[in-house]
Amino acid sequence: MPDFTVTPWHVEGDIDYDKLTRQFGTQKITEQLRQDIGQAAGEDHFMLRRGVFFSHREMDRILEQHKNGEKFFLYTGRGPSGDTHIGHLVPWVFAKWLQDRFGANMYFQLTDDEKFYSKHDMSLEDTYEYAMQNALDFIALGFDPEKTKIIINTRNIRTLYPIAAQMAKRINFSNTKATFGFTNETNIGMIFYTALQSAPCFIEDGPVLIPLGVDQDPHFRLTRDVAPKIKRPKPALIHNMMMPGLGGPGGKMSAAENNAIYTTDTPDMVRKKITKYAFSGGQSDVAEHRKLGGNPDIDVSYQYLRMFFEPDDAKLESIHADYKSGRMLTGELKQILVEKINKFLCAHQKKREEARNRMGEFLYEE
Numbered sequence: 001m002p003d004f005t006v007t008p009w010h011v012e013g014d015i016d017y018d019k020l021t022r023q024f025g026t027q028k029i030t031e032q033l034r035q036d037i038g039q040a041a042g043e044d045h046f047m048l049r050r051g052v053f054f055s056h057r058e059m060d061r062i063l064e065q066h067k068n069g070e071k072f073f074l075y076t077g078r079g080p081s082g083d084t085h086i087g088h089l090v091p092w093v094f095a096k097w098l099q100d101r102f103g104a105n106m107y108f109q110l111t112d113d114e115k116f117y118s119k120h121d122m123s124l125e126d127t128y129e130y131a132m133q134n135a136l137d138f139i140a141l142g143f144d145p146e147k148t149k150i151i152i153n154t155r156n157i158r159t160l161y162p163i164a165a166q167m168a169k170r171i172n173f174s175n176t177k178a179t180f181g182f183t184n185e186t187n188i189g190m191i192f193y194t195a196l197q198s199a200p201c202f203i204e205d206g207p208v209l210i211p212l213g214v215d216q217d218p219h220f221r222l223t224r225d226v227a228p229k230i231k232r233p234k235p236a237l238i239h240n241m242m243m244p245g246l247g248g249p250g251g252k253m254s255a256a257e258n259n260a261i262y263t264t265d266t267p268d269m270v271r272k273k274i275t276k277y278a279f280s281g282g283q284s285d286v287a288e289h290r291k292l293g294g295n296p297d298i299d300v301s302y303q304y305l306r307m308f309f310e311p312d313d314a315k316l317e318s319i320h321a322d323y324k325s326g327r328m329l330t331g332e333l334k335q336i337l338v339e340k341i342n343k344f345l346c347a348h349q350k351k352r353e354e355a356r357n358r359m360g361e362f363l364y365e366e
Contacts, residue, residue: 077109087243087253282330
């Protein structure tokens with residue numbers, strides 16, 4: 001049995017990201033590349049500094065083309081099978097920073113069809129409704145409506161299908177089966193789906209950069225193989241680590257009960273979830289913790305601060321030192337996180353409500 005599993009539909013186990021990089025054939029983000037990104041952007045980003053974005057495919061090419069005056073556009077998305085949780089926000093927040101720093105156009109694909117194919121208990125009406133709810137969270141992050149379009153697969157198929165057809169003709173079943181482990185029982189919607197997810201990569205003529213969770217990389221390995229056959233540039237990718245679920249450092253945040261913090265959670269719900277369910281790196285009792293200290297590297301509350309909720313390096317380092325030495329107790333660390341999450345969600349939920357009246361500014365019109 002492998003130590004961990006990472007596919008577009010299933011992530012399990014304690015992920016070894018060095019090993020995963022070798023398995024997927026991606027490149028680690030070096031210190032030099034991080035500096036190059038910061039220099040091109042005019043500032044650094046804490047998710048890069050901390051290795052939250054850890055791997056890439058041809059990010060260096062994007063920077064070189066940008067240096068030579070060639071603009072790139074951005075593409076990311078969401079499979080709408082449920083409400084948005086904070087793990088989903090990681091690549092979106094980074095994409096917002098990229099748009100701000102580089103003035104790039106952004107396409108956000110909501111794959112309501114794919115979730116209909118892959119979720120036996122969901123109708124197309126269900127996945128479309130989740131798509132609209134997820135779109136509110138995306139808009140609430142502050143993307144520029146003049147440079148941002150939301151694509152919903154079942155509503156924008158006239159735009160997507162001619163591109164997907166070009167891809168589908170060149171992706172054979174053998175490669176798809178080998179990449180995703182499909183069997184004779186896999187429905188043909190799933191088999192075709194990668195071609196449709198590829199389509200936004202070529203919606204503009206120039207190069208595209210895709211910030212995404214590393215679990216989605218297999219789709220774009222196939223896309224990159226086929227792109228030269230339709231005389232289009234290969235999409236470049238930059239991958240983020242999976243935000244762990246509340247229950248422990250292995251796997252990723254998912255819709256399992258008490259495993260996720262949702263963007264619609266109330267302050268009391270956040271407090272209860274973090275207090276009761278967030279996996280602790282602390283010791284079994286206070287005296288032992290004061291003596292031996294905690295392990296921030298496996299503590300979920302600390303990891304949420306590191307990956308998303310505490311961008312100030314000095315504050316994070318202070319929390320790390322205090323927790324590791326035993327000066328800070330697990331309950332105190334959890335309280336810091338609760339306050340950070342609730343402050344973020346209070347502002348986010350207000351912007352989310354305002355987004356209901358702005359949806360038309362963002363939806364892609366055919």
